[in-house]
Amino acid sequence: MKIAVYCSAKDIIPEEYLRLGDELGKWIAEHGHTLVYGGATGGLMTRTSNAARNAGGEVIGVVPQRIIAAGRLAKNCTTQYIVSSMAERKQMMRDVADCFVCLPGSYGTLDEMYDVIAAGTVGEHKKPIYVLNYKGFYEGIRREAEDMRALNFLPQQEAYAPQYVSTLDDLYEQLTSLIR
Numbered sequence: 001m002k003i004a005v006y007c008s009a010k011d012i013i014p015e016e017y018l019r020l021g022d023e024l025g026k027w028i029a030e031h032g033h034t035l036v037y038g039g040a041t042g043g044l045m046t047r048t049s050n051a052a053r054n055a056g057g058e059v060i061g062v063v064p065q066r067i068i069a070a071g072r073l074a075k076n077c078t079t080q081y082i083v084s085s086m087a088e089r090k091q092m093m094r095d096v097a098d099c100f101v102c103l104p105g106s107y108g109t110l111d112e113m114y115d116v117i118a119a120g121t122v123g124e125h126k127k128p129i130y131v132l133n134y135k136g137f138y139e140g141i142r143r144e145a146e147d148m149r150a151l152n153f154l155p156q157q158e159a160y161a162p163q164y165v166s167t168l169d170d171l172y173e174q175l176t177s178l179i180r
Contacts (some may be wrong), residue, residue: 001034001175001178001179002026002033002034002036002061002096002097002098002099003033003034003035003038003097003098003099003100003101003175004037004093004094004096004097004099004100004101004111005028005037005048005101005102005103006025006027006038006100006101006112006113007021007037007043007045007048007102007103007104007105007109008042008043008044008045008103008105008106008109008144009038009040009041009043009044009045009105010042010106011042011043011046011175013043013044015178017044017103017104018043018044018066018130019045019047020047020049020103020104020134021044021045021046021048021150022047022048022051023051023168024051024096024101024103025050025051025052025053025054025055025057025170026051026052026054026055027050028052028055028082028101028170029055029056029057029095030055030059031043031115031170031175031176032041033160033175034057034058034059034060034159035048035049035052035057035058035060035138036060036062036097036135037049037059037060037061037062037093038063038067038089038093038097038114038119039062039063039074039080039081040061040067040072040073040074040075041062041073041074042072044103044104044105045074046074048075049061049074049105050076052080053076055140056082057078058078058079059077059078059079060078060080060081060096061074061077061080062081062083062089062092062093062143063080063081063082063097064082064083064084064085064086064087065083065085065088066086067080067104068169071155073090076148079128086108090111090112090115090175093122093139093153094119094125094127096114097127098127098178099127099130099175099178100116100127100128101129101130101131101132101171101175102131102138103134104130104137104138105133107119110141111135113129113162115143116129117160120160121160122160123159123160126145126160127179129162130162130163130165130171130175131162131163131165132165132166132168132171133164133165134166134167138164142164145161
């Protein structure tokens with residue numbers, strides 16, 4: 001299974017968050033899956049991809065020209081796609097992946113997450129997205145969705161919605177259930 005991981009590219013974040021990338025990347029490789037990610041260096045992106053490669057896994061990077069020009073091209077990918085823009089990166093990652101995982105991140109992670117959710121909402125795909133709400137990191141977004149639902153901006157029963165998990169073990173259980 002090809003698992004797209006969206007996450008922070010910042011290096012200066014708490015070590016416990018960086019370890020999430022280590023653990024997830026290793027788990028992906030050890031369970032015979034392929035990591036699909038943004039193909040750039042930094043933070044959780046580096047930690048997740050290095051862990052997958054160090055455990056003998058396949059790593060697909062999808063990197064825009066602008067990231068390469070900034071000197072942030074990752075060297076650890078088994079397959080690397082060079083694209084012209086962030087929009088093309090998001091599209092290719094959606095097309096290549098079988099499912100999506102959001103680790104903690106910032107605006108770029110949120111952009112990728114909402115892109116997947118919006119595309120799923122209008123029926124462009126039916127691939128699941130899992131959001132690791134580690135220590136309540138994404139709790140504000142969950143509450144915002146509840147507020148939108150209460151005001152009828154979101155349907156009571158969404159045809160496509162993110163699935164929140166609190167721990168990596170919960171995430172692994174969800175990912176394992178996809179291949180049963």
